[in-house]
Amino acid sequence: MSTTHLGMPGLPPPAHPAFPPFPEAAHDAVRDERLRGNLRHATTTIRAKRAHAVAELEDWQRLREAGKRIKDHTLRHLDRYLVQLEEAVTAAGGTVHWALDAAEANRIVTDLVKATGEHEVVKVKSMATQEIGLNEALEAEGIRAYETDLAELIVQLGKDRPSHILVPAIHRNRGEIRDIFRTQMAAWGRPAPDDLSDTPAELAEAARLHLREKFLRAKVGVSGANFMVAETGTLVVVESEGNGRMCLTLPDTLISVVGIEKILPTWRDLEVFLQTLPRSSTAERMNPYTSMWTGTTDGDGPRDFHLVLLDNGRTDTLADDVGRQALRCIRCSACLNVCPVYERAGGHAYGSVYPGPIGAILSPQLRGTHSDIDASLPYASSLCGACYDVCPVAIDIPEVLVHLRERVVQGGEVTREGNKVVLKPAKGHGGERAAMRAARWAFSHPAVLRGGQRLASRTRRLHPRTLPGPGRAWTGTRDLPEAPAEPFRDWWQRTHGGEEDDK
Amino acid sequence: MSGRDRILGRVRRALAGAPEDDTPYEQAVPRDYDRRHGERSTAETVDLLAENLVDYRAVVHRCDLAGLPALIAHLLGERDSTGVLVPPGLDASWLSATAVAQVADRADATPHELDRVDSVVTGCAVAIAETGTIVLDGSADQGRRRITLVPDHHICVVRVPDQVVSSVPEALERLVPARPLTWISGPSATSDIELDRVEGVHGPRTLEVVLVSGA
Numbered sequence: 001m002s003t004t005h006l007g008m009p010g011l012p013p014p015a016h017p018a019f020p021p022f023p024e025a026a027h028d029a030v031r032d033e034r035l036r037g038n039l040r041h042a043t044t045t046i047r048a049k050r051a052h053a054v055a056e057l058e059d060w061q062r063l064r065e066a067g068k069r070i071k072d073h074t075l076r077h078l079d080r081y082l083v084q085l086e087e088a089v090t091a092a093g094g095t096v097h098w099a100l101d102a103a104e105a106n107r108i109v110t111d112l113v114k115a116t117g118e119h120e121v122v123k124v125k126s127m128a129t130q131e132i133g134l135n136e137a138l139e140a141e142g143i144r145a146y147e148t149d150l151a152e153l154i155v156q157l158g159k160d161r162p163s164h165i166l167v168p169a170i171h172r173n174r175g176e177i178r179d180i181f182r183t184q185m186a187a188w189g190r191p192a193p194d195d196l197s198d199t200p201a202e203l204a205e206a207a208r209l210h211l212r213e214k215f216l217r218a219k220v221g222v223s224g225a226n227f228m229v230a231e232t233g234t235l236v237v238v239e240s241e242g243n244g245r246m247c248l249t250l251p252d253t254l255i256s257v258v259g260i261e262k263i264l265p266t267w268r269d270l271e272v273f274l275q276t277l278p279r280s281s282t283a284e285r286m287n288p289y290t291s292m293w294t295g296t297t298d299g300d301g302p303r304d305f306h307l308v309l310l311d312n313g314r315t316d317t318l319a320d321d322v323g324r325q326a327l328r329c330i331r332c333s334a335c336l337n338v339c340p341v342y343e344r345a346g347g348h349a350y351g352s353v354y355p356g357p358i359g360a361i362l363s364p365q366l367r368g369t370h371s372d373i374d375a376s377l378p379y380a381s382s383l384c385g386a387c388y389d390v391c392p393v394a395i396d397i398p399e400v401l402v403h404l405r406e407r408v409v410q411g412g413e414v415t416r417e418g419n420k421v422v423l424k425p426a427k428g429h430g431g432e433r434a435a436m437r438a439a440r441w442a443f444s445h446p447a448v449l450r451g452g453q454r455l456a457s458r459t460r461r462l463h464p465r466t467l468p469g470p471g472r473a474w475t476g477t478r479d480l481p482e483a484p485a486e487p488f489r490d491w492w493q494r495t496h497g498g499e500e501d502d503k
Numbered sequence: 504m505s506g507r508d509r510i511l512g513r514v515r516r517a518l519a520g521a522p523e524d525d526t527p528y529e530q531a532v533p534r535d536y537d538r539r540h541g542e543r544s545t546a547e548t549v550d551l552l553a554e555n556l557v558d559y560r561a562v563v564h565r566c567d568l569a570g571l572p573a574l575i576a577h578l579l580g581e582r583d584s585t586g587v588l589v590p591p592g593l594d595a596s597w598l599s600a601t602a603v604a605q606v607a608d609r610a611d612a613t614p615h616e617l618d619r620v621d622s623v624v625t626g627c628a629v630a631i632a633e634t635g636t637i638v639l640d641g642s643a644d645q646g647r648r649r650i651t652l653v654p655d656h657h658i659c660v661v662r663v664p665d666q667v668v669s670s671v672p673e674a675l676e677r678l679v680p681a682r683p684l685t686w687i688s689g690p691s692a693t694s695d696i697e698l699d700r701v702e703g704v705h706g707p708r709t710l711e712v713v714l715v716s717g718a
């Protein structure tokens with residue numbers, strides 16, 4: 001293992017150089033009235049529903065604690081569980097591949113698809129394959145990847161990017177969706193009917209017909225997974241529409257790309273997450289469909305099953321004793337829906353497939369903080385703590401944000417691609433300026449701060465007397481008031497008396 | 504070095520500084536959450552199942568074993584089904600009252616062929632009252648996963664009270680992980696368009712659950 005000293009500019013190029021830093025993207029989003037309207041409607045609706053679904057279970061906090069402990073235990077012994085999983089999947093007739101980074105994962109999947117002789121695959125929504133840019137990699141090799149989740153279809157046809165983990169087209173309203181279907185479906189397959197209206201039922205029907213011909217002829221399916229059980233080798237996909245079942249069941253070959261942190265030690269552990277995930281994400285007692293498969297089954301489902309285990313920055317994240325808790329995430333998206341910053345800035349501002357609070361702590365760890373967007377993400381928050389309160393695996397997102405801010409500003413030892421490196425402070429680099437603008441953006445939008453729900457007792461611990469780094473620069477040499485004994489938003493309201501309120 | 508060795512090596516290095524932990528797994532996780540929520544009689548548990556199924560837009564019917572063939576015949580007739588897929592191990596008496604053409608699931612049947620069949624009738628492995636869920640495990644009375652996926656109309660027979668459990672933890676105890684499992688809670692649905700729930704996207708758009716007693 002080598003220790004290298006790296007200044008910010010010397011680091012490898014960012015994963016997505018095209019993304020502007022958070023504050024610029026957020027600025028555009030806030031001016032987009034339609035986007036804001038869609039987001040507000042969506043997040044408000046789902047927030048209320050989630051609270052109701054969670055209140056039905058009086059043991060919620062105990063389930064949450066169990067979920068946290070299962071994940072922490074798994075991460076602590078991840079090597080052991082990975083080996084156990086590999087053995088179980090192999091014994092059940094599957095083939096396990098290991099991919100260190102996006103390029104390797106893409107090459108493995110591309111080779112597997114080519115070996116089938118097919119030129120198209122059907123895909124069920126998967127964050128991991130978006131993270132590695134699999135569709136683009138397949139396209140470059142002449143393989144077409146069809147997204148089959150309704151929202152992903154909308155995004156793919158609209159040549160757009162997802163803006164929400166669970167509802168990736170949350171930024172599109174029905175009129176826009178109709179226009180996208182009318183103009184784009186024909187280029188991808190069965191066209192939309194000429195008289196397509198904008199009622200959700202008709203739009204869903206158009207998608208059903210468009211995708212059905214693809215499902216019925218599909219020979220290769222590509223998926224992710226919500227959980228992998230080490231003890232049994234079972235993979236689990238949780239979904240609503242049935243496109244997942246189609247992709248997992250009808251093709252001859254199934255390729256699942258899954259982050260190494262998705263492991264659960266035992267079958268029994270599912271009893272925790274199958275209760276907390278649906279209620280946290282779609283606010284349902286249970287989502288319409290959950291598929292579980294273990295290797296291959298004679299005569300039922302794919303004959304060939306390949307599992308691609310993906311690192312791509314996860315082991316680097318694991319090496320950080322504060323930041324590693326982000327790997328507990330089960331991608332429920334509850335933290336997005338309660339986040340006042342997300343509600344106003346929208347998912348695209350985060351410049352990553354992982355938007356919202358979880359994106360703000362995950363992307364900079366998976367990709368490093370060397371790009372402007374990733375350096376600015378830890379600042380895209382008012383630290384109100386609402387995300388922590390709803391998180392079903394109790395990830396202390398504010399704690400990690402503060403930790404990453406210090407990292408950006410003060411530098412320090414981190415692990416990158418398996419090696420320990422020492423980051424220099426961001427001072428004077430683009431990253432610092434981007435971070436500073438993100439902090440200023442959050443501070444200059446009182447409505448963002450006001451949206452927070454956290455009580456003072458928790459925020460106090462997280463507000464150092466001087467904001468680290470860019471925050472410090474922004475506050476000049478003044479110290480922040482002695483830990484405010486009132487919620488941060490109230491303190492802001494009082495000291496800044498509603499001025500600059502951006503409605 | 505293989506990708507496998509490199510990833511495992513990185514994991515081990517990442518954990519090198521972590522505090523020793525040799526707590527056995529059984530003790531590492533508190534299991535003080537509830538095995539089920541609330542106390543109910545058997546009849547109440549079945550009622551809750553029915554209630555939650557309806558809440559997620561499944562159509563629920565109840566009958567005794569003697570009435571089952573007539574009910575199934577009625578449900579197929581109501582839809583004007585012209586064909587019904589039959590899993591290999593389905594109790595033949597269940598379909599004894601219907602004249603609708605019975606289609607056996609052949610191993611080489613293509614998805615397109617299945618797509619031309621209107622309905623499917625199956626049993627189930629277990630049903631969960633608290634969540635309104637039925638679970639299929641590919642047993643002979645349920646058949647391969649595809650036959651309950653492609654047809655647009657699924658009639659699922661649940662033997663009550665034997666096949667009904669209260670909760671998710673109780674259901675997992677009864678299931679065999681090695682079998683391909685499909686958990687179904689209502690017909691397929693999407694909320695992707697402005698979060699308006701629309702029933703019926705790719706899976707069967709109509710789910711009818713028959714709670715049959717005395718079986």
Ligand code: SF4
Pocket residue numbers: 280328329330331332333334335336358387390391392393394395
């Ligand atoms: S961080 Fe927590 S709340 Fe946010 S998506 Fe992950 S599990 Fe859900």
